[in-house]
Amino acid sequence: MPFDIVQFYADWQTILPECFLLVWACIVTMAAVFSRNSGEGTSTGTYAIWTLIGVLVTAVWVALTPDGTAFGGTFVFDRLAVLFKEIVLGGVLLTVISSIGPVDRMKLHRGEFFGLLLFSAVGMMLMVSATELLLLYIAIELSTVTLFVLAAYRKANRKSAEAGLKYVILGGISSAVLLYGVALLYGMTGSTELAGIRNGIGDLFMASGSFPPGLTMALLLLLAGFGFKLALAPFHMWAPDVYEGAPTPITAYLSVASKAAAVAAFLRVFFVGLESSQTLWVQAVAVLAALAMIVGNVTAIVQSNIKRMLAYSSVAQIGYILVGAVAVNTWGATSMTYYAMAYLFANMGAFICVIAFSNRMGSDEIDDYAALSRRSPTIAVFFSIFLLSLAGIPPTAGFLAKYYVFLAAINNGYLWLVIVGLLTSVIALYYYATVIRKMFFPLDQPEGGFPVSLPLTIALSISCLGVLLLGVFPGPFVDLAQAAAAMLMPGM
């Protein structure tokens, strides 16, 4: 076949933002290496600013790129991909801003930290565009392998090292499980492309009038694989330890960006590729969602470390997102997408508050947050707003997000799941309110107020603006989510 320059450009045009970011990640990493060799090294702020420039350029680039597909349809660039890429980039952006303090204290390999972060972002951006399971697998690996390193970044710290190791082992197992599921699917349908799998399953059903037993096996393996990636109960055991041990910005990044990307991948695989076999997996997803909400929320109550509490809280949050997945239609997909947006701002914001607090106090214990509203009203007020959004109290983003997923689920007849979700959200309010209580209720006047650094204030303001905009003026964002979800269901 002769070389077709037009086709070549059309193919590459849609993936250029990723290419740019990849190059940028290499530059940041190499700059770190060379600057260290040349003497005292560059300041953390400089790395952060250059990283931010790369992220912002990519974000604009993504926004301006027209929809299209590349590489024979294995890579799509549609509204869903755009939205989730922007969510991932938003997560990276906030992570980079909030990393400046913690990374500065690490002294070692500061530049590489940002480089790795960008590599992982590239992986996630590929993940949300992949419509072919092997590409998806490679994208997942690219994002997680870099995260293994980042989780263990404070290598002198035992907990951080433990976090890295645990993450490697469980990440490896989950990838293996996922890959096995992919292999089984390929064996039955002869395709690794989602469209091909969809048709293959349809043919199998037509041929025999029922689904082959191997399909159930494949679905279970895929669900388990995604369960690990999403930290869904009962596959969540790694999450609290990794979240606690990893540097807090990485924890934030893990809990937001990587989960958002996994949700997008979940939507593509299950809502498109496995749509026709939904009778086999919807029940299982409903049970997993219920388990995640119950286990996450109940376990979070007894935590004394704020990062562990937020870890269990995010297990529960993923449960809420998956409540939307029992409605395999545009309602479900839209609600999950909207939830992912709301979750980005609220959870990111909450972790930034934790970072701001530990920058100053060096502690992550919930008890140390006592009377914070007297020492740093800024953090206390922002933190309360984010926690209330996670709890789903109006007029924050979290409320509309929960409303939306419950709407989708109840429309599909899953009343029991909605009731479980609502009851567990009352439990959730208890531990979120406990933190708020500690920060606000004591009347005593503790010593030493502390200000919040400018970058963190900006990051907090962005998150807070997001939480309130998505809660009070959600119209345009709902439209975005609906446009994204429409990509999955062209017929509906």
Added chain:
Amino acid sequence: MISGILSWMIFIPLIGMAVVMVVPKEKHSLIRWISMVATGIPLILSLMLLSAYDSSTAAFQFQEFASWIPGLNVNYHLGVDGLSVPMLFLTALLSFLAVLISFNIVNRVKEYFAFYLLLVTGMMGVFCALDFFLFYVFWEVMLVPMYFLIGIWGGPRKEYAAIKFFLYTLFGSIFMLVAILALYFTSTPHTLSIPELIARSPELTHGFQIFAFVFFFIAFAIKIPTLPFHTWLPDAHVEAPTAVSVLLAGVLLKMGTYGLLRISFPMLPEATKYFAFPMAVLGVVGIIYGAIVCMAQTDLKKLVAYSSISHMGYCLLGMGAIGSVAAISGAMFQMVSHGLITGALFMLVGVIYDRAHTREIDAYGGMWLKVPFYSGIMVLFVLGSLGLPGLSGFISEFMVFLGAFPSYSVTVAIAVIGVLLTAAYFLRMVQRMFLGQVAGHTEGLTEINVREVISVAPLAILMIAIGIYPALLSNYIEATIANLVRVIGG
């Protein structure tokens, strides 16, 4: 008439909150004045609303409509009728007077008034909202400032009381949310508009109505509160600062009964008929139980709190007599009257607590000799509360009994015992605190001051005015209640 009057009433307090947030926290008196203005303007607006309201029709008036979240059929839809106009006025009045009462807050004044004004916005919104989503948002928005107000400025067990209130009410709200979601999907085309859903109520099946009614009822019953969902109330009331108790008793409890009349009754008429008698029974149980528990109270504030449970029972009893305009109007009267009287009683309890720092009934004695003016006012409201003819409490109880008697004669006969018990516990309290020789903490008491008199005087005037000339209130509610009774169809 000002366009968007309802929006202004809702959002002026919110603007006030924003202003308070930027004022330096040392400027206590400035913050107080801003709060007075931010609650005073809605009060003036509510008076204008009363004068402009057309009481001859049951239709929604002063409607405001804007698309809010088109993708989800959510609209910003406000409007008032005979149910909401009196409640809006009561809310505006009590929230203004409670600002005056809050002048004694000296700790963290800025935060206090910021939360306070947010609470006012939520309360106003609930009584104006005609879209389910909006209604729910306002309903929930109130919880957050309430949590802080009880938890920071409350009494010794404030943290427990605050979280109990928060969780309890949220627990109720989620049942309401399920019912709302279900209603949304049963309507074709899907809508969240309350008037629209009322108009389509005949389309709902009997089974669905029962399900939705039960779910709504759990939410509203917790707010009212009716047995067995009342346990949060004594804790919250006793621990809350005075102004918050006033709003809790005067406005928040009414949201439960308002919700039943606004949503459950017209939207689910068949289920309402089905549950009419159980509601009346729950009402009577509340009346008697509340009164009996009051007999045992030694803490004055707790006594007033439990008397609320008893008095809200009258509302439920009246509403149980669904076929009777008199009974439901009586329930409406009781909502307003209880708001006025109990609001004032909480303020007056606060007055002596500020001076003597105890609310034990036994710690006082012979107050009439020491603080005659205060005692006079207190006894006036106590008489109003126990239903003395000529005061508003009598009208409401009488109308409830009159309207409910034809349908539930035995139940009403039992409820009348409640009147006797009410008189018993209140008069016993009056005797021990106000009569006899000066004793205990009465020694150190000083007379009620001008600010405190100003904050209870309007309530006393209204209580007497409604008591003598009930048409003052019934004018507003008559057409709406008559229409409601027609919709339910007896």
